[in-house]
Amino acid sequence: MITVNDQRITPTVFPDGTQQVWQLAPALMAASTWHICWSFAAEAELMTLMQLCDLGAGRPMHLALTYLPYGRQDKAISNEATFGLQSFIRVLRLCAFDSITVMDPHSQVVVDALPNCQAIYPHAHVTAAIHSTQATAIAYPDAGAVRKYTAIYQTNCRIISGRKVRNQQTGVLTDTDIEGDPAGQTVLIVDDICDGGRTFTALADALYTGGAQAVHLFVTHGLFSKGIHVLTTARIGRIFTAQGEVDTRSDAVVYRATSPQ
Numbered sequence: 001m002i003t004v005n006d007q008r009i010t011p012t013v014f015p016d017g018t019q020q021v022w023q024l025a026p027a028l029m030a031a032s033t034w035h036i037c038w039s040f041a042a043e044a045e046l047m048t049l050m051q052l053c054d055l056g057a058g059r060p061m062h063l064a065l066t067y068l069p070y071g072r073q074d075k076a077i078s079n080e081a082t083f084g085l086q087s088f089i090r091v092l093r094l095c096a097f098d099s100i101t102v103m104d105p106h107s108q109v110v111v112d113a114l115p116n117c118q119a120i121y122p123h124a125h126v127t128a129a130i131h132s133t134q135a136t137a138i139a140y141p142d143a144g145a146v147r148k149y150t151a152i153y154q155t156n157c158r159i160i161s162g163r164k165v166r167n168q169q170t171g172v173l174t175d176t177d178i179e180g181d182p183a184g185q186t187v188l189i190v191d192d193i194c195d196g197g198r199t200f201t202a203l204a205d206a207l208y209t210g211g212a213q214a215v216h217l218f219v220t221h222g223l224f225s226k227g228i229h230v231l232t233t234a235r236i237g238r239i240f241t242a243q244g245e246v247d248t249r250s251d252a253v254v255y256r257a258t259s260p261q
Contacts, residue, residue: 071107089110103242
């Protein structure tokens with residue numbers, strides 16, 4: 001979904017599948033500045049974004065990305081690598097936004113590539129999840145996440161780091177180990193994205209094996225492509241995202257309204 005100055009943009013889709021952004025409200029066309037918010041849902045929205053930039057040319061335009069498309073495809077351009085983010089960055093350069101904010105990008109690649117781009121983080125939502133669960137420890141899935149988030153989220157909680165164990169001959173993940181003592185702790189796992197959830201189920205198992213009293217999860221972006229039951233079956237109690245708390249009674253992704261503290 002894309003909005004401009006809080007007004008949702010709905011392109012006309014023609015019989016051949018192409019689209020057109022047009023006939024916007026006169027007040028919007030007269031606005032001196034456009035604040036564009038994009039909550040990515042489909043690649044077709046790229047064309048919506050490009051057409052908006054053409055239509056709104058001549059005024060300051062600011063883009064807020066609530067989720068960075070292609071964020072995990074952040075490798076250098078190669079026929080053997082997932083490099084989609086590089087192509088997306090080229091689109092953003094063509095749009096020439098006056099500023100871009102990205103909510104918790106998977107890596108710093110887009111921020112480093114665009115001088116007018118900055119990352120923002122859901123501090124209030126993480127704080128609310130800590131308070132709501134009464135977490136006494138924060139677990140990050142790996143050392144990279146520890147380095148990233150301990151500099152961003154300042155808490156008094158104990159820090160626990162996950163460590164993925166691989167078969168050195170095949171490279172296949174065989175186990176998850178942890179650094180830090182979860183014994184008797186209420187642990188909140190914190191990361192940027194949950195897709196299928198295997199990273200978090202393996203980490204939860206290691207935390208419980210280490211004596212954790214309870215394990216909960218906060219991810220900024222919840223894709224949950226394998227459903228919620230995958231996580232709850234692993235005894236992850238409560239699940240939070242930047243959109244709110246997930247209702248774990250249903251396998252569908254349904255949010256309960258929460259108020260950041």
